Amino acid sequence: MPCIEEVNEKRTINNILQMKIALNILLTLAAIGLIYLLVESIRKPINFTETRDLREEFVRERLTQAAELQKVYKSLRGNYAESYDSLKYALTNDTFLVDKVIGDKYDTTTQVKIVQIKFPAKDSLLSMIKKKKPNMTIDEFFDFVSTVPFSEGKKFYIKRSEAIVEGTDSMMTSTFEIGTTIGTYLSEFDSASHVIYDPEYNPNELRKVGDLYKPSTNGNW
Template structure:
């Protein structure tokens, strides 16, 4: 009988140790896995922001269509200024600006008369605009544009993409975008209780339960909610 009691007590002790271990390691493991996944998602959201900003520069607005944004990234070209030389302090103090310098150089190219350019000390000053592919300027080599919509660790789910085209009270154009993904999309299955705790905390803080970049409710300079 005593042996049986000892075995039961041993089992109870093991169960208690397991419960205590789980209560300690559960939140730690959840946070560790959350950090790994969110690091990849934040990187993707930053790529989306880059693409949207370039798209707006070219089209004066954002897009809420993934196919349109992907095609733009794959095929569009943007202006890039090749710079050679710079204005000296004496030139700047004398009222010279880059615009004036380029106007002087363009005039010399048209007329073939370079005396004024030489007198101003601008022989080695160049500002040439070239057109380069978006893929070659804002994304690293090997970047796959087709991956933009998809949430890392999201089991094939896409980011929610929205835009807003409006005007301010002064009549100025207002163009906003946001891309976001809720916690459930990429954190489900790790620890459901910790996920509920995280959502409850964010709700109490009146914050979005997930990761997002930009905001269609109010301008925020396209910041991410992790920044």
């Protein structure tokens, strides 16, 4: 029968072994945790940058197409539209008046006539849709262009104003602006935690095309 000393010695050895096992488990977990933190510290800025760049492409695409629609509208009405409904109505119902010259203006023996021919604006719109989004209807295209991607259905704002033509004192021209805040399509990236990846990141910054205060159809990217 083992003596008390032997029993105590075995218990001590078992306790030491259990402590070593527990310590090894803790060290392993700590190492896994450190590896996870290291991977996250590398992954997060990469994910933020890649996500932002990808979404920027989609936003710019829609803003660029909206600007093209505004240009067509201006050629029809002489100013820019103040809503997507106005854009759609004009581009599906108005007509272009194109001058056609009949006769040779360099031939003095004949009389030259200039007649105006009507072309439906809808034809130009359908041609644009066929080129950009061939599988979309007119309604689907306008819904696509007016909706901010990755925003759960939020719409781009659209505004119209007037500005002085550069180089003149008082000549006014129509202006427009279509846009949204960057945070609208990057809602999961708050500035507080992601500013370390891009010190200039500001979710309240506007991503827009056009300018209310000067004649422009360019984007601010």
